[in-house]
Amino acid sequence: MLYRMKSLILILLSATLAMPATTDPKAEKDVLAALEAYKQAAIHKDKAAFDKIYHSDLTYGHSSGLQESKAEAIKHMVESKVAYVGLDFADNAVRIYGNTALVTNKTTIHEKGEDGKMQDVKLVVLYTFLKGPQGWQMVARQATRPTP
Numbered sequence: 700m701l702y703r704m705k706s707l708i709l710i711l712l713s714a715t716l717a718m719p720a721t722t723d724p725k726a727e728k729d730v731l732a733a734l735e736a737y738k739q740a741a742i743h744k745d746k747a748a749f750d751k752i753y754h755s756d757l758t759y760g761h762s763s764g765l766q767e768s769k770a771e772a773i774k775h776m777v778e779s780k781v782a783y784v785g786l787d788f789a790d791n792a793v794r795i796y797g798n799t800a801l802v803t804n805k806t807t808i809h810e811k812g813e814d815g816k817m818q819d820v821k822l823v824v825l826y827t828f829l830k831g832p833q834g835w836q837m838v839a840r841q842a843t844r845p846t847p
Contacts, residue, residue, distance in 0.1 A: 760841035785809040
């Protein structure tokens with residue numbers, strides 16, 4: 700799985716870096732709309748929405764190092780006893796390379812734990828989207844904890 704993820708990232712990077720990033724306001728708006736749809740799916744544990752948003756070859760990386768496929772990521776998000784009450788995205792930077800978009804940001808997850816206690820999880824995240832017949836879909840996500 701890790702080899703597949705590394706291979707996918709190398710392929711995406713080599714393909715996308717061969718062309719300069721474009722400033723396409725419509726594409727940027729559409730990518731951010733896909734990110735918003737992901738946020739709403741997470742808050743509502745919406746399996747059907749995740750199925751549309753996630754690309755079939757998704758690699759979903761958690762800050763813990765856990766890597767999940769599309770099916771695993773959907774199951775994790777929908778069946779988890781932890782509830783996402785909200786997600787905030789700050790400092791979004793969107794780069795468009797043809798049909799590939801990279802979004803970096805600071806994500807804060809407001810979650811209610813299994814014990815009912817609220818906590819905020821702060822992450823630095825790289826989201827990768829591909830544009831295909833179904834629009835912009837998340838094909839990769841990698842999160843890390845911010846440095847102090």
